[in-house]
Amino acid sequence: MLCIYCKEGEADAREHYLPQCLGRFENFEPLRDRLCNACNHAIGSTVEREFCRKSPEAVLRSTNWIKGQNAGKKNRKAQIYQPENIGGRHLYFLAPDPESGIDILWQTDTKPGTVKEISQIVILNAQDNAVEHIPIPTEIKTGREQSELLSKGRVTASNVKALIIAASGDEERVQTLFAEINQSVPMQRRKGGSVPRQFFTGEVTAFYFRALAKIGFHYALKFIPTITGDEGAFRPLRNFIRNGVGDASQFLSSCDPASSSAGPPGHRLTALAPQAGDIVGNSSGL
Numbered sequence: 314m315l316c317i318y319c320k321e322g323e324a325d326a327r328e329h330y331l332p333q334c335l336g337r338f339e340n341f342e343p344l345r346d347r348l349c350n351a352c353n354h355a356i357g358s359t360v361e362r363e364f365c366r367k368s369p370e371a372v373l374r375s376t377n378w379i380k381g382q383n384a385g386k387k388n389r390k391a392q393i394y395q396p397e398n399i400g401g402r403h404l405y406f407l408a409p410d411p412e413s414g415i416d417i418l419w420q421t422d423t424k425p426g427t428v429k430e431i432s433q434i435v436i437l438n439a440q441d442n443a444v445e446h447i448p449i450p451t452e453i454k455t456g457r458e459q460s461e462l463l464s465k466g467r468v469t470a471s472n473v474k475a476l477i478i479a480a481s482g483d484e485e486r487v488q489t490l491f492a493e494i495n496q497s498v499p500m501q502r503r504k505g506g507s508v509p510r511q512f513f514t515g516e517v518t519a520f521y522f523r524a525l526a527k528i529g530f531h532y533a534l535k536f537i538p539t540i541t542g543d544e545g546a547f548r549p550l551r552n553f554i555r556n557g558v559g560d561a562s563q564f565l566s567s568c569d570p571a572s573s574s575a576g577p578p579g580h581r582l583t584a585l586a587p588q589a590g591d592i593v594g595n596s597s598g599l
């Protein structure tokens with residue numbers, strides 16, 4: 314059989330319709346006789362790569378300490394939060410600080426299931442609620458770069474209320490940065506540990522939605538014997554997955570329960586991903 318995507322290559326790839334980065338699945342048998350190796354590799358190295366490294370699932374993967382593939386490169390850890398060649402903002406957890414109750418940004422720590430604060434500026438309103446979070450990337454080393462960062466946000470008014478948080482081990486750099494721009498702000502130090510709920514904010518690109526479509530499509534191909542995936546009705550879907558043609562909303566719908574902060578969604582891998590704005594994932598019960 315020829316590949317359902319390019320119609321040229323021999324369909325001899327062993328496709329992991331459940332991405333390997335989600336872990337090992339019992340009795341898993343790959344999808345065969347549908348994709349050629351070239352298309353399988355092309356989809357895996359772009360579309361699925363983003364799903365595995367920069368997505369709500371990537372964060373859950375990290376908190377659950379699921380080890381992913383290492384692309385055959387020894388001593389090279391996959392960077393979930395600073396993926397190479399992938400645009401958009403990094404993903405962070407947004408969760409209450411156990412001490413103050415104010416929502417701050419967190420990242421995973423080195424021990425499984427634990428988190429630590431990231432260096433950040435939290436902008437507060439008059440009621441002391443967090444209205445904006447500005448991470449202080451580790452690449453920022455000078456006061457000038459710090460000023461540029463602040464001017465990109467909405468932190469220009471001198472009367473703005475802000476909370477500065479330095480991640481443990483990063484205190485000296487953060488203090489130096491603020492001293493250089495003559496800003497003296499009381500530094501808050503926070504303890505890591507587990508947080509009561511774990512939400513995160515971030516931005517995904519079209520690759521992410523193509524990956525979701527691919528997982529659903531290939532799962533169907535594996536378990537519904539009456540379809541091959543080669544049918545004309547699937548042409549737009551194949552084109553979306555393989556070439557990014559079309560709009561995600563043609564093929565995917567959001568999962569409403571994930572948008573509720575009150576209760577967990579039906580599945581831990583569900584997330585609400587509106588066309589505009591942040592994605593909201595829910596990992597309650599982990």
Ligand SMILES: [Zn+2]
Nearest residue numbers: 316319349352
């Ligand atoms: Zn192909």
